[in-house]
Amino acid sequence: MKIDHSLPLEYSTEENRLKILGFWIFLGAEIMLFATLFASYFTLVDRTGSGPSGADIFEITPVLIETIVLLTSSFTIGLGVHAMRIGNKKAMLSFFAITLLLGAGFLGVEIYEFVHYAHIGAGIQTSAFTAILLTTLGTHGAHVTLGLLWGTAIILQVKKRGLTPETANKSFIFSLYWHFLDVVWIFIFSFVYLKGMM
């Protein structure tokens, strides 16, 4: 394995560079996935049937908590990657752990929100609007859930194997994924919640 020391650890081998490019392409596909969900959401948003509309069910408090928590987690994982670049394994692991805890906090609030919707008669079977709302949010939530599992696996590996080109590469790609989920959430926050509450 040829290691190029002029580049950051995560870019240092050809295999690593291939993986990063491949993941960017995968994120392109993910953009299409969420774009399709958003397009469907805008198509179905007013088709509430006999069920409630967005303005009837959205509450600002949990949504704000989710937003702040998730945006903070994007910041902390940025710090984590920075720590990784200067070779501070301990700080990196701490920031990654904080990121995942914030992710878990986000997920907890989202689960509360889903239970609440089901409680007030906005379940997934209620109308086309609730179906696409919960599917869009749920797809994002499922990504966060998978991220928690994935991130845990990476923390365990860095802890055991140290910062090698391989583990650094995995951590960096995970950070790309996590930032992407944050970007998607900004769209959800703006165009689903804020627009729905106006």
Next chain:
Amino acid sequence: MEFFERFAIPHPSPAIYASMVAIALTMVAIVAGLTYFKKWGYLWREWLTTVDHKRIGIMYLISALLMLFRGGADAIMLRAQLAVPENKLLDAQHYNEIFTTHGIVMILFMAMPFIIALMNFVVPLQIGARDVAFPRLNALSFWLFFMGAMLLNISFVVGGSPDAGWTSYFPLAGTEFSESVGSNYYMIAIQIAGIGTLMTGVNFLTTILRMRAPGMTLMKMPMFTWSVLVTNVIIVFAFPVLTVLLAMGTFDRLFATHFFTTTNGGMDMLWANLFWVWGHPEVYILILPAFGVYSEVISTFARRNLYGYKSMVASMVLISLLSFLVWTHHFFTMGQGALTNSIFSITTMAIAVPTGVKIFNWLLTLWKGKIEITTPMLYSLLFIPLFTIGGVTGVMLGMSAADYQYHNTMFLVAHFHMVIIPGVVFAMLAGLTYWWPKMFGFMLNERIGKWTAWIIGISTLVAFMPMFFSGLDGQARRMYTYSESTGYGPLNMISFIGAVGLAVGFVLIAYNVYYSVRYSPRNISADPWDARSLEWATHSPVPEYNFAIVPQVDSSEAFWDAKKKGHELFKGEYEKIHMPNNSGVPFLMSCIFFVWGFSLVFSMWIPAIAATIGILACMAHRSFEKDHGRYISVEEVEETESKLRGAS
């Protein structure tokens, strides 16, 4: 017993019972054969666990050919039913199931894997790479496709086939009108195969963008590789739409949501729109690699470099963009209004321009060329006029006002078969014959091959030309019978004769493989066609590491330059070669995906959850696994090279 009732066929018939017996006997025969000849270990070591792009390509090829015969059997049944008026061969329900599976199998489980087979085998060789960027992911792509295809194929003996058309429009495909589990199979089998295809897209984009031989800039890539690059861009942007669409369809069917229903705000047209937002780019995913094959074959056998290289590339890029802007033309009659229809008419007809550029480029490549008629060339020459018939009728269909006459008639059926068969199927057969010696080290028999090409070419015309006329007379597609007074009888009988001719052609291909395995000489050179691109610069069959020394390239026809202009391809000495290790995990994970899909089809939640955990466990295993591949030593390379040089 009650538990097992769900697996019963809702509309049984002797034919289905006969196929159950046939499937059971085949399975027993395969297991017995593998055990008797002690081939289980070979199968596992050399094929089920392989990550070699060439072997994966060959497995795609075998699957595609198997599915071709499955879809072909469907086609013969359909044409036999319509051959005479008021036929009682099939009832309406079986006819619905057969035209549905014919469409799904031919598009998604025959044409797609056939293309990916050639992509897998040829692209790394053409760009001078040792493998694809992510070999393990490539194996997973194949096995997911294979398990998706198998899941759909068991539907007709376990629980019932999908019967709402390959487009599966709602509300027809909803639980209200499609009560059997058939449409569940549609949603989930295609989902599994689609995930595999999406990963192929990511893999090949990375491979082509980053792993080209030194000196091969983008504009020096062979045209087939260019077509695959553009195709994979379309795959990456179109397949996620299908993923979401099928997920929503699954939710409607399994969890009683209201995405596409007619109550509680559901919108059935959303399905049609999203389906074709994926579906129309899918058409170009099929045709662009076919254009790539024709470019290679025509320039090889006209003994000229490809005319208009840059315009070929530009037209493919333009087609890929336009492919996302025409989806509404599949349902002009479904009430969008005149303005929308007009816009989509114009974008549709615009696609004829870059396609026309390509046709003229091929003609001008032939112009003043020293044309040699081989089997691949014969398919390519048959393609140009036949495909043009399909293409210009497509422009007719693209005119929204006129489309009200053609919509959902046999005219449409004739159009898309005249595009897909001469366009895609001929290209795949040409590509198969062309690259066969590189794959297996011997050639297919040319005499049988040319007979086959002529029989398939003429039969295509006999089978599909009459449908243009019966369609204009008003014969609707997907109708299982018609009365004698309509006068459609003779035209449909001619079509049936054409379909039998096509069947004869495909059986001849199988015979040709058998004949050539037995009698074809094995002492052929590595470059039997006197071809132009890098895949012919290495041995036939290709060693595991493809090229002992990575080739140096300075034009789009490096190998031709090496032969004619003294360009030196291989500079330097042997070095040890890094190769990926085999792995059984992709196969195992795809088997779990099969169980997951089957459980969801029948709403069996506990096995579905268990399978989900199994899938996650496989992913975790991959994450924690330490696998740095292995090295092939210089001595081993030398040994292989000297052995192969002796053979070729």
